[in-house]
Amino acid sequence: MQLRGRKHVATVGGAVAVALLAACSSSSSSSSSSTGATSAPAATSSSAAASGTLNGAGSTFQLTFQQAAISAYKSVASGVTVNYDGVGSGSGRADLYAGTVNYAGSDSTIPSTEQAKLNGRKVLYFPVLIGPIDVAYNLQGVSNLKLTPTLISQIFQAKITTWNDPAIKAVNPGVNLPSTPITLAVRSDSSGTTQNFTLFLQDAVGSAWALGSSSTVKWPSTAHAASGNGGVATTIKSTAGAIGYVDYSTAQASNLTAASVENKAGKFVAPSTTAASAAAAGVTVKPDLTFHAVWASTDPTAYPITYQSWDIVYAVQPNATDVSLLKGYLGFLLGQQGQALLAPLHYAPLPSNIDSMATAQLSQITS
Amino acid sequence: MMAIASEQQTVDLREPSGWRRTKNQIATVGMWVAFAVMLVPLGFVLFTVIGKGASAISWQFLTAPIPINVLPVTFGGVGPAVYGTLVITGFASLMAIPLGVLGGVYINEYGGNQVLARVINFFADVMTGVPSIIMGLFIFTIWVLHYGYSGFAGSLALACLMLPIVIRSTYEMLRLVPDSLREASYALGATKARVTLTVVLPAAIGGIVSGALLAVARAAGETAPLVFTILVTQTLNKNLFSGANTALSTLIFQNATQPYTGAQARAWGSALTLIAIAFILMIVARLITARFARYDR
Amino acid sequence: MSIAAKADPATPAGSASPLTKRRPFGDRTFQVLCLAAGLLVLIILALIAISMTQQSVTWFTTAGWSGVFSTNWDPAHGAYGALPFIYGTLVTAAIAIVIAFPVSLGIALLLTEVVPGRYARPVVYVIDLLAVVPSVVWGLWGFLVLAPWLQKIYQSIASGLTGVPVLSTFFGGTSVSGTSFFTTGLILAIMITPIVTSLSREIIATVPTIDREGAYALGATRWEMIRGAVWPHSQAGVVGAVLLGLGRAMGETIAAALVIGSSATITTHLFNPGYSMPSVIANEFGEATVGEFRSALIGMGVLLFVLTIIINLSARAIVDRSARRTRGA
Numbered sequence: 001m002q003l004r005g006r007k008h009v010a011t012v013g014g015a016v017a018v019a020l021l022a023a024c025s026s027s028s029s030s031s032s033s034s035t036g037a038t039s040a041p042a043a044t045s046s047s048a049a050a051s052g053t054l055n056g057a058g059s060t061f062q063l064t065f066q067q068a069a070i071s072a073y074k075s076v077a078s079g080v081t082v083n084y085d086g087v088g089s090g091s092g093r094a095d096l097y098a099g100t101v102n103y104a105g106s107d108s109t110i111p112s113t114e115q116a117k118l119n120g121r122k123v124l125y126f127p128v129l130i131g132p133i134d135v136a137y138n139l140q141g142v143s144n145l146k147l148t149p150t151l152i153s154q155i156f157q158a159k160i161t162t163w164n165d166p167a168i169k170a171v172n173p174g175v176n177l178p179s180t181p182i183t184l185a186v187r188s189d190s191s192g193t194t195q196n197f198t199l200f201l202q203d204a205v206g207s208a209w210a211l212g213s214s215s216t217v218k219w220p221s222t223a224h225a226a227s228g229n230g231g232v233a234t235t236i237k238s239t240a241g242a243i244g245y246v247d248y249s250t251a252q253a254s255n256l257t258a259a260s261v262e263n264k265a266g267k268f269v270a271p272s273t274t275a276a277s278a279a280a281a282g283v284t285v286k287p288d289l290t291f292h293a294v295w296a297s298t299d300p301t302a303y304p305i306t307y308q309s310w311d312i313v314y315a316v317q318p319n320a321t322d323v324s325l326l327k328g329y330l331g332f333l334l335g336q337q338g339q340a341l342l343a344p345l346h347y348a349p350l351p352s353n354i355d356s357m358a359t360a361q362l363s364q365i366t367s
Numbered sequence: 368m369m370a371i372a373s374e375q376q377t378v379d380l381r382e383p384s385g386w387r388r389t390k391n392q393i394a395t396v397g398m399w400v401a402f403a404v405m406l407v408p409l410g411f412v413l414f415t416v417i418g419k420g421a422s423a424i425s426w427q428f429l430t431a432p433i434p435i436n437v438l439p440v441t442f443g444g445v446g447p448a449v450y451g452t453l454v455i456t457g458f459a460s461l462m463a464i465p466l467g468v469l470g471g472v473y474i475n476e477y478g479g480n481q482v483l484a485r486v487i488n489f490f491a492d493v494m495t496g497v498p499s500i501i502m503g504l505f506i507f508t509i510w511v512l513h514y515g516y517s518g519f520a521g522s523l524a525l526a527c528l529m530l531p532i533v534i535r536s537t538y539e540m541l542r543l544v545p546d547s548l549r550e551a552s553y554a555l556g557a558t559k560a561r562v563t564l565t566v567v568l569p570a571a572i573g574g575i576v577s578g579a580l581l582a583v584a585r586a587a588g589e590t591a592p593l594v595f596t597i598l599v600t601q602t603l604n605k606n607l608f609s610g611a612n613t614a615l616s617t618l619i620f621q622n623a624t625q626p627y628t629g630a631q632a633r634a635w636g637s638a639l640t641l642i643a644i645a646f647i648l649m650i651v652a653r654l655i656t657a658r659f660a661r662y663d664r
Numbered sequence: 665m666s667i668a669a670k671a672d673p674a675t676p677a678g679s680a681s682p683l684t685k686r687r688p689f690g691d692r693t694f695q696v697l698c699l700a701a702g703l704l705v706l707i708i709l710a711l712i713a714i715s716m717t718q719q720s721v722t723w724f725t726t727a728g729w730s731g732v733f734s735t736n737w738d739p740a741h742g743a744y745g746a747l748p749f750i751y752g753t754l755v756t757a758a759i760a761i762v763i764a765f766p767v768s769l770g771i772a773l774l775l776t777e778v779v780p781g782r783y784a785r786p787v788v789y790v791i792d793l794l795a796v797v798p799s800v801v802w803g804l805w806g807f808l809v810l811a812p813w814l815q816k817i818y819q820s821i822a823s824g825l826t827g828v829p830v831l832s833t834f835f836g837g838t839s840v841s842g843t844s845f846f847t848t849g850l851i852l853a854i855m856i857t858p859i860v861t862s863l864s865r866e867i868i869a870t871v872p873t874i875d876r877e878g879a880y881a882l883g884a885t886r887w888e889m890i891r892g893a894v895w896p897h898s899q900a901g902v903v904g905a906v907l908l909g910l911g912r913a914m915g916e917t918i919a920a921a922l923v924i925g926s927s928a929t930i931t932t933h934l935f936n937p938g939y940s941m942p943s944v945i946a947n948e949f950g951e952a953t954v955g956e957f958r959s960a961l962i963g964m965g966v967l968l969f970v971l972t973i974i975i976n977l978s979a980r981a982i983v984d985r986s987a988r989r990t991r992g993a
Contacts, residue, residue: 053610067435067601083600083611087950094953183840188926189951190740216740224840224937225926226624227947230436233626238812239840253437254626345437383885391885398778401770402787408854409794412805466701473698487702489980494705496908496976497969498915500942501712504965508715527708534705558687560694588798591917594946616800616918623804623922631808638801645796653792 051079054325058085058092058105059192060228061247062309065129066105068341073332082329086228090190090215096123096312102326104312107192108215109290122315124365125289126358128333130280130348132248132271133197133294133305134258138236139163139180145259146171146268149204149295149304152261155182155243156201157210158220163241185235185244188225190215196307197245200294204304230254245305248276249346263304264295275303276348285354289361306348317367327362334359413642420639423632429640433601433613433633436625440632447603448637451614452644454607455518455597456587459525463586464579466526467533468568471575474534475541476563488538494531502527503592516598518612524592529582536578540571543662573659577652584648588641590616615641712969720963726956732963737928739948744960746967748928752845752940753914753968756924759849759934760913764857765906771857772864777886777894795858803922806851807843811923814850815842818935837933843925846934851919856909863908867901867986868894897986904983911975915968917942941968 056066063086070082087095089106096104097117110123135147147155148171154160160167164177187194198213211217219225226235229247233254236242248271251258260268269275276293279302285291293306311330317323332338339349350358382388423440434443470491478484506524514520544567552562568575593599598611599621615637622634724732727744734745771791775784818838825832839847871894879889925937926947941964952958 064435064437070602071432071435081602081604081610083602085598085600085950091951091953098953218738218740221929227951230625230627234624235841237626242840249437250626256626383883387885387888391887394887394890395778398770398774401767402774404767405771405794405854405857406790409790409797411809412797412801413793415805415809416801466704469698469701470705473695473702477695477698478702484702487705490709491705492980493973493976494709496911496915496972496979497709497712498917498942498972500915500917500945501716501965501969501972504716504945504962505708505712508719508962509711530708531705534702558691560691563694584796588796588800590798590800591942591946595949616798619800619804620918620922623800623807634804638804641798642796642801645798646793649792649796653789 050077050321050324050328052081052321052325054080054082054103054329055101056082056084056092056103056105056311057087057095057101059089059107059309060086060230061089061107061131061193061249061307062086062105062128062311063229064249064253064345065342065347068345069329069333069338072337072341073329076332076337077328080325080328086230088187088189088215088228089192089195093312096314102313102322103330105309106312107307107309108195109310110312111214123312124315124361125310125312126330126334126361127289127291127308127310127350127354128338128358129342130276130293130306130308130350131273131346132276132279132303132348133193133200133307134246134248134251134256134271135243135261135305136233136236136246136251136256136258137243138240138257139178140240142175142177143257144175145257146262147259148262149201150208153201153205153209156184156186156219158184158222180241183239183242184219184223185232185239185242186217186219186223186225187227187232189227192309193229193245193247193307196292196294197305199292200305203295248273252346261304263300263302264298265300265302267300269301269303271303271305273343273346273348275301276306277351278302279304279306280308280348280351280354283351285357289354289357291354313365315364315366317365320367323365323367326365331359331362334362416635416638416642419632419635420637423636424639428636432603433618434629436622436630437627439629440636442629445615445618445633445637445640447601448613448615448618449640450603450605451518451597451612452587452616452641455521455593455612455614456525456583458519458522458607459529459586460579460583462522463526463529463582464533467530467579467582468537468575470530470534471537471541472563472568474538476559476567491531491534491538495535498591499524499528499589500591500595503595506592507595511596515609516596516611517609518597518604518607520596521593521612521614522607524596525586525589528589528592529586532582532585533579536582537571537575540574540578540660540662541567543574544570545662570661573655573661577656577660580648580652580655584645584652587648588616588645590620593617594620713966716962716966716969720959720966722956722959723963727960735930739952739957739960742956744956746941746960746964748930749939749941749944749964750967751930752924752938753942753971755845755934755938756848756852756920756940757910757913759846760852760856761906761910763850763853764860764909764913767853768857768860768864768905768909769902771861772868773890773894775861775865776868777890791858791861794854799855799916799918802851802855803919806847806919806923810851811842811847813842814844814847815839818842818844818846822935833932834934837931837936839925839935839937841925841937843923843937844935845924845938848920848924848938848940849934851923852913852916855916855919856912859912860905860909863905863983864898864902867898867905867983870901871897900986900989901983904979904981904986907975907979907982911972911979914975915942915972917946921946941965 066084070084073082089108092104093106093110095101135152151167151171162179162181164179169177194217195213195215198217201209202213224235226232229250232244233246233250233256236244236256237254258271260270262268278299279297280293283291283293283296293308295304313326334355342349428444429449430446431444433445433447474484474488502524506520510520510523548566548570549562552566593614594617599613599617600611604610604612619634619637622630723744733747735747736743736745737748775787779787822836822838825836875893876889879893884892920940921943924940924943926939927937928939945961945965949961952961
């Protein structure tokens with residue numbers, strides 16, 4: 001077997017590489033690890049014939065979904081390769097401005113400070129999923145913690161520093177809280193999860209939350225910062241007494257315990273996909289498909305820290321291939337097959353009105 | 368210890384006095400303790416890697432595509448990473464080994480006592496000590512920024528890492544070949560190139576190949592040069608020259624900080640695979656030295 | 665590689681001696697090829713210096729010397745002070761040397777003085793095993809196994825030392841996950857032991873046997889012989905070996921990135937998390953798409969490059985000088 005483009009197979013390394021090339025290509029892409037991809041035929045015929053590469057980067061909230069979708073999309077459009085890098089919403093947007101990716105996964109809209117980087121180009125927001133932000137914690141023997149927004153804001157500003165603080169005890173009568181010090185687990189990278197979590201705190205407690213709302217926040221110096229939702233989950237998992245904010249999908253997959261949070265209706269709701277769907281149900285959507293689901297719903301079953309994630313693309317693409325590739329892949333994410341992947345991965349699907357609006361917006365991608 | 372013939376005394380001068388003997392024993396024990404201290408982490412790490420990684424290893428593990436992070440280790444495998452490691456390291460070796468051997472030949476055969484040869488020799492030595500992250504940053508700066516991420520960029524970075532190692536080991540091996548061999552060949556009328564290629568190199572080939580294999584083992588395990596050049600991806604990329612790629616070392620680095628047990632198990636399995644590759648290369652190198660190296664230090 | 669190994673310009677029987685002919689084309693080509701390969705080393709080193717310095721100019725000019733060497737590292741707000749990382753690099757490397765030096769020297773002496781030739785081979789194999797474990801595997805094991813285990817030890821030491829004057833400033837801190845300066849230093853020590861050991865062995869082996877035997881002849885114990893005959897000769901060389909180990913420890917990236925704790929703070933508490941130059945470059949490079957951020961990271965790469973080159977140069981110079989001196993004896 002010849003290695004393409006090489007004339008001399010001279011070294012041991014070359015021979016071994018050849019042997020395993022043969023092995024790899026013969027066993028090829030066997031059963032992909034799909035989790036519930038239905039066998040419905042492709043939505044658009046153009047995606048089946050298309051071939052090329054799409055690159056995306058950004059939100060780690062979307063990461064698990066993107067990985068599953070990329071894998072499932074292979075059976076729909078085998079000629080298309082999609083790559084998604086979970087570098088955080090901020091870096092994903094930066095990559096979009098720099099032109100190194102076709103789409104950016106972002107849990108927050110483009111902030112005003114970054115508008116200039118667009119150079120006047122129009123962007124389209126495609127929401128792809130909804131999900132809760134867990135306030136996850138690691139406390140031996142405590143599995144049913146309740147927290148109010150006020151408590152959360154005090155904990156994350158390091159005003160409450162031990163677990164058996166009377167303020168926490170007041171909301172959790174009968175729970176045996178130890179004297180362990182609280183370790184904060186936060187994001188080190190520019191994150192949409194951070195932005196939505198802090199937006200929730202800002203909306204819920206007003207001026208009592210002094211750290212503002214943005215993709216990067218100056219957390220108390222004692223906070224332990226990690227990269228990505230996965231990094232925060234790792235910190236919480238490995239540190240007794242830790243508390244942090246992680247998206248529900250990651251927290252579930254990491255077996256973390258989460259607190260029930262008091263919502264606008266005064267009820268303590270545990271994070272779940274149903275509670276997230278309830279929170280997103282009545283949300284006001286702007287024409288450009290931006291909306292905020294945190295602290296919005298008055299439904300008593302709604303989880304108050306529910307958020308969303310978009311795939312952001314430029315409305316005008318450099319060529320027709322990119323247009324058809326993006327329409328194909330984004331259409332897949334928004335379509336029945338893509339949305340069906342969400343539930344087993346602990347995400348909530350888009351409310352149907354938002355999904356229809358997004359699918360209709362696909363036609364606005366032009367070259 | 369020489370026995371000193373003593374006079375009629377009860378003192379036995381063969382043995383050192385108490386305190387001196389104790390000091391000696393402490394020193395000897397200390398040296399053995401140092402050895403044991405080194406064994407502990409080695410044993411510990413091998414025990415852990417084999418313990419946690421062995422259960423993951425299977426043919427499926429080594430060839431199947433990489434599943435999404437959250438899935439347990441029974442789904443999918445690390446096939447693209449194995450492919451990436453082999454191909455990227457293989458291509459780097461194809462570039463670095465011939466160039467390294469030629470460089471070593473230059474220093475030893477053609478350089479003589481010239482300043483240039485000694486300067487190159489010295490800086491090849493210095494270059495072996497340059498951290499691998501610098502090589503990664505370097506290739507990022509001069510290649511990736513212009514041509515994008517690719518497996519080839521990773522190979523370039525690894526080749527920069529391997530080059531000085533191969534030069535130095537070739538140089539050391541060629542030095543050991545006795546001059547009489549060269550002089551006899553010249554006496555027969557051969558040109559310098561011919562002498563080098565047909566007499567000197569074959570004489571030193573055992574040591575050269577063994578040194579090259581050790582360089583390959585080192586490169587296969589490197590992570591930092593790849594982090595900046597291949598833009599790690601999850602899917603199999605057979606095209607070395609365009610598009611992101613992946614390798615076992617970068618996969619381990621990524622998965623080490625993941626909270627999912629499946630991802631961590633894949634990391635342990637990859638670690639075991641990587642160690643196995645490096646060990647096998649090292650053992651083959653030693654065997655070649657033992658059997659084929661005609662001249663040893 | 666296709667080397668033009670042309671056939672020797674056949675001197676037909678009876679013609680002029682080949683020594684009077686011009687050197688054949690193939691011969692010259694080969695020489696040029698070899699020279700080019702050798703020059704590649706110098707070219708690459710020069711390119712590294714030039715290209716990376718170019719990329720880091722933004723950082724130096726924007727931040728100025730005070731900005732570059734400030735303790736404030738806050739990329740979100742445009743502050744790129746590198747001092748915490750320089751500190752971390754030096755501290756972890758120092759810890760690594762302090763731990764690795766006695767261990768490596770002990771093993772080297774064991775191999776040269778205590779263990780007879782035959783049995784030295786298995787010991788050398790074990791050292792090679794240690795050397796061949798890739799850095800990322802040390803990092804993986806360090807992060808998932810060693811750090812959690814050390815975390816409890818740090819806690820007990822720190823609580824045991826509360827109030828003790830000097831020791832508590834160094835060992836009084838703790839780390840929630842076990843990742844710290846000390847953990848990093850420990851892993852680095854493990855990684856540089858093989859290279860320091862094998863180099864020390866080579867140095868010690870150059871001590872003339874006659875000096876050893878002389879010492880024994882005078883009735884010295886092995887330890888006294890080492891102190892009196894071996895050490896004076898190999899002192900400088902071993903220092904050089906240690907310097908090489910230091911250079912390697914400073915540049916070690918991946919293992920450090922995983923176990924250092926990623927906290928850009930300067931503190932004397934060795935059990936606290938910290939950060940080092942190669943670690944921050946590896947961890948944050950993916951997010952550094954803003955001009956000055958990336959320039960700062962590459963700038964730290966330049967600092968690292970210069971530091972390791974200086975250390976390696978001095979190390980080699982010392983080792984070469986000492987080897988030359990003893991060989992003459």
